[in-house]
Amino acid sequence: MEKSVLKVNNLSKIFKVKSNKLFDKPKMLKAVNDVSFEVLEGETLGVIGESGCGKSTLGRCIIQLLQTSSGEVLYNDAKINDLNSSELKKIRKDIQIIFQDPYSSLDPRKTVGAIIEEPMIIHNIGKHEDRKNKVIELLKEVGLDTFHVNRYPHEFSGGQRQRINVARALALNPKVIVCDEPVSALDVSVQAQVLNLLKDLQKKFNLTYVFISHDLSVVKYISDRIAIMYLGKIVEIGDAKNIYKEPKHPYTKALFSAIPPESPFENKQKLVLEGDVPSPLNLPSGCPLSTRCPNYMEKCSKTVPELKDIGDNHQVACFLYK
Amino acid sequence: MSDSIISVKDLKTYFYLSTGIVKAVDGVSFTLSKGETMGIVGESGSGKSVTASSIMRLIQKPIGKIVNGEIIFEGKDILKMKNKELLDLRGKDISMIFQDPMTSLDPVYKIGQQIIEVIKVHQNVSKEKAKKIAIEALEMVGIPEAESRMNAYPHEFSGGMRQRVMIAMAIVCNPKLIIADEPTTALDVTVQAQVLDLLKDLQKKMGTSILIITHNLGVIWDMCDTVMVMYAGKTVEYAKTATLYEQPLHPYTWGLLDSMPKLSQDTEKPLKAIKGTPPDLKLTGNACNFHNRCPYAQEICKNKAPELIEIEEGHFAACHFQTKDKKLKRKEEV
Numbered sequence: 001m002e003k004s005v006l007k008v009n010n011l012s013k014i015f016k017v018k019s020n021k022l023f024d025k026p027k028m029l030k031a032v033n034d035v036s037f038e039v040l041e042g043e044t045l046g047v048i049g050e051s052g053c054g055k056s057t058l059g060r061c062i063i064q065l066l067q068t069s070s071g072e073v074l075y076n077d078a079k080i081n082d083l084n085s086s087e088l089k090k091i092r093k094d095i096q097i098i099f100q101d102p103y104s105s106l107d108p109r110k111t112v113g114a115i116i117e118e119p120m121i122i123h124n125i126g127k128h129e130d131r132k133n134k135v136i137e138l139l140k141e142v143g144l145d146t147f148h149v150n151r152y153p154h155e156f157s158g159g160q161r162q163r164i165n166v167a168r169a170l171a172l173n174p175k176v177i178v179c180d181e182p183v184s185a186l187d188v189s190v191q192a193q194v195l196n197l198l199k200d201l202q203k204k205f206n207l208t209y210v211f212i213s214h215d216l217s218v219v220k221y222i223s224d225r226i227a228i229m230y231l232g233k234i235v236e237i238g239d240a241k242n243i244y245k246e247p248k249h250p251y252t253k254a255l256f257s258a259i260p261p262e263s264p265f266e267n268k269q270k271l272v273l274e275g276d277v278p279s280p281l282n283l284p285s286g287c288p289l290s291t292r293c294p295n296y297m298e299k300c301s302k303t304v305p306e307l308k309d310i311g312d313n314h315q316v317a318c319f320l321y322k
Numbered sequence: 323m324s325d326s327i328i329s330v331k332d333l334k335t336y337f338y339l340s341t342g343i344v345k346a347v348d349g350v351s352f353t354l355s356k357g358e359t360m361g362i363v364g365e366s367g368s369g370k371s372v373t374a375s376s377i378m379r380l381i382q383k384p385i386g387k388i389v390n391g392e393i394i395f396e397g398k399d400i401l402k403m404k405n406k407e408l409l410d411l412r413g414k415d416i417s418m419i420f421q422d423p424m425t426s427l428d429p430v431y432k433i434g435q436q437i438i439e440v441i442k443v444h445q446n447v448s449k450e451k452a453k454k455i456a457i458e459a460l461e462m463v464g465i466p467e468a469e470s471r472m473n474a475y476p477h478e479f480s481g482g483m484r485q486r487v488m489i490a491m492a493i494v495c496n497p498k499l500i501i502a503d504e505p506t507t508a509l510d511v512t513v514q515a516q517v518l519d520l521l522k523d524l525q526k527k528m529g530t531s532i533l534i535i536t537h538n539l540g541v542i543w544d545m546c547d548t549v550m551v552m553y554a555g556k557t558v559e560y561a562k563t564a565t566l567y568e569q570p571l572h573p574y575t576w577g578l579l580d581s582m583p584k585l586s587q588d589t590e591k592p593l594k595a596i597k598g599t600p601p602d603l604k605l606t607g608n609a610c611n612f613h614n615r616c617p618y619a620q621e622i623c624k625n626k627a628p629e630l631i632e633i634e635e636g637h638f639a640a641c642h643f644q645t646k647d648k649k650l651k652r653k654e655e656v
Contacts, residue, residue, distance in 0.1 A: 050510035157599045187365035192581035192595035221583040258515035260540025264563045
């Protein structure tokens, strides 16, 4: 039986948004709404969703960059979302993040060597000499040359910068890496290089990834299991192969049918959802998709469907499945 | 060809910076027939957007300059037009949809006013008539309650809705050609599907030609009749969409097709990525721009730029080893 490394129970994150009116109470924006899942050791959990569905907020809540409003995050069965900063520092060694934008996530005034070394200095690892050697080792690991060590981020292309980001995330020998849209700022030919690199590193160091992306084909390529988010909720979660073969939730179906075709000969039946995503400031009552769903029933706008197991490790939050 | 709406020949647009000359577009040629859709695909920095801006003559002076080529639109060379003719052309005969719907709408004007402005500039109609045309256009692109939405500001619309407003603005004067510069890149997949369907419907109704610029091959397969692949400012391949998919000829096109992760693909195998990164556009010139990344490159590729030649009817490619008599064999594993 595989061990679960990361577990999220009923996690919610609420942001307070100032009202337009003077003296009015602030509005509550539920970015992540009662989400639960677990991530097994050595696997990749892909999180897909459209912009504003709360996938990045979820990623940040997991590594405790944002404080959770309610619910808990467990790392190796220990709760990590109410630790004080010194306890959190220990956990942070094990859970790292790679950000989306390779341009703004590297300090422009530091050399590549200093950037990769910094996490080790913060955590007091090794002597100066050891750290330098480790930096060189990491650079080789991510496919950069050793002479790059004294260069500055602006001298690198987007793909190379993302490699530096990967090297920095690896510096502390983490167990879990949250990848927040790591390839969406890159061109296809370079994107493929970085995806291959992430996959190779996972095998080598037995890493666990939480891979957040809006690109369905990228998620399919890298993930073992996939969670689909809509308006702060997970609507479907299961093995990547099953979900892509047979999506169950109406939202997943619509999302997959909207992917542009893979060849000019493919004639796709599109399932287009009416209208726009509702604002998370006033969520629809009941199922989040109830305002747009083609399979709408009366009870959808009254009760919120729970995630239910429909066999084969596949869970769906929809009244169509029992 | 007589039924071509626009034909571009050997277009070169350079930018003169203090650090050197950037050859953003360095030899691009294509022809778009009436009522058809053509796609330009390439990575960032390959010169797709500059090509579009050059057609509209929207290159920023004095840094940027169109140094060579001709752009024939309905028998007239756009590059030789005077300013007044250009003003007539832009928005009326050729209109453009930009990538980012947030920054291309003016945030301090109501969207109704912005659409009416386009109509008033190009059509000699009364204010009421202009308003009516604007409402019709908004209805056509599927904005509900168009009349009251005329009084809304851009920030009150979502990204997909804003892009619909941009499309409405582009079609109010019944243009003969719409240039869509990454029209769906800023949008989510489900919204992207809606916008692409809308463009297709409008084309059917109005018979407009569309030039669509994208980095997403899926959009090309979905929309286009012909496609041009650009790399580092040059056309590397140009063909019918189906031909390009079935028999691509240029090594870069092979790499591009292979490096896209596909849903139907076996995820166990690594992706076939193209090694390296695109060249610095200040240093390109007397070589094939792809030579440093090309697995088939030989000595000649470093010393001579290949010309774009017609290899089969309607299928052009620019590679030293792809000609009528010489054929390069595509290796399975690179």
